[in-house]
Amino acid sequence: MPRAGTNLDTPAQPTMAEPRNYFPFTKIIERPWFVVAACAICTVYVLQAATPLRLDDDAVDYLRMAAALADGRPVPSVPVPIGYPVFLSLIDRAGLGASFFFVLANCFSLAIGLVSAWKILGDKPAAARWCAVFFTLLAIPTIKSVAIALPDAAFFGLSLLALWTTSAGRRANGARAVWLFGAALAITAVATSMRLIGVTLLPALVWSAVYRPSEPGSDKQRPRLSVVWVVLIGITLAALLIAVARSYAFPVYAAWTRTYYSHGSIAVQLAKRAASMAKSWGEIVLNLPFSRFRDWGGFFTAAGVASGFVAILMMRRVGALSPSRVYMLTYLVVLAIWPQPSPRLWMPIIPLIAGEIAFAIARRQRARWSTVLAGAYAGWFVLVGLAALAYSSRITFSGNDFARVYGRNGGLASPGFAERDDKSIHGRRYNEEAQKLLERYGRR
Helix, strand or coil: CCCCCCCCCCCCCCCCCCCCCCCCCHHHHCCHHHHHHHHHHHHHHHHHHHCCCCCCHHHHHHHHHHHHHHHCCCCCCCCCCCHHHHHHHHHHHHHHCCHHHHHHHHHHHHHHHHHHHHHHCCCCCHHHHHHHHHHHHCCHHHHHHHCCCCCHHHHHHHHHHHHHHHHHHHHCCHHHHHHHHHHHHHHHHHHHHHCHHHHHHHHHHHHHHHEEECCCCCCCEEECCCHHHHHHHHHHHHHHHHHHHHCCHHHHHHHHHHHHHHCCCHHHHHHHHHHHHHHHHHHHHHCCCHHHCHHHHHHHHHHHHHHHHHHHHHCCCCCCCCHHHHHHHHHHHHHHHCCCCCHHHHHHHHHHHHHHHHHHHHHCCCCHHHHHHHHHHHHHHHHHHHHHHHHHHHHHCCHHHHHHHHCHHHHCCCCCCCCCCHHHHHHHHHHHHHHHHHHHHCCC
């Protein structure tokens, strides 16, 4: 990764006076083989481009829309944002409509997001930023999302790029600030067209434009209101929110949310969401897929609650607000309310959370047992992440055995799916569409 202080960044300011090796993983990260390991993991990600087309319900919907856009046909009415299908259709129209190029595009988006996260965390020690990068690369939601045609990787890259540009604009002055905030607004709009949760970037952008440091490179914040900026951001914000509200997906999402909170009191439903959110976070902390360990649901929830409590204790003195912290808080609020939980929804903020926690660990005096515990956990996370990458590679190079290794009947509905009822009709229609997509985009 490039060093902070280049291009859009101002030089990172020293924040602590501890010795150079105060961070528990510094000595490991400085070893030459560490860079080799990082390159090897990135290479394994790129190799996933050789995978046969992986399908699930969501991927079929996105690819159906992309195929219709590429062919100039009416787009199917599917309650998902249009941005990612448009992106896929552009790849298709360029003559690159194949699983190979979809996965390569995901890898490229992942790289953009990681470089942006590195820049965003530029005030943190290099060891903490490397932890953020590695925890993201080895997190199962990241591994699962890159090898399939879903918008998670693209949104990951765009959202963190928008946040990096916002952070740089906050420290810039004059025309440079105008260009950077304008770029951040544009990237935010594109990110929101792929995932509506992209609107959570707007509070960070507005806050950054209004509360800017008194001097470049300073963290001292003073209100610096500008009528021009208030008007410009207000108009852009209104236009983006109107576009989101008029999208086909928004009323469907709003209906899902209303339906969820209409079943019982709001307090009870929020408590259920909190438990579900803790379980999803527990999946990320343990780096294990709940779908494979359904009998251990209570353990996942307990892990999420315990680790969240520990993280809050460590980060209770986080210092001044920053664009990344405003974004994380806003994003977590939306996750807490949204009734359709999934660990992959956490993907854009995984590097930010990992970087903040690593930084918090670095600032605290540690007993030897806590250092050993942190090392043991890091070893577990890395081991499980490498196993997940190996399993994904096994799917990629499974050849004629793909349908069995990948599961999901190779992306088709399972044989005998709910015979003689409405679900069987859905299964047949799904198989028809999936088969067309396999024939169109399944080539390597």
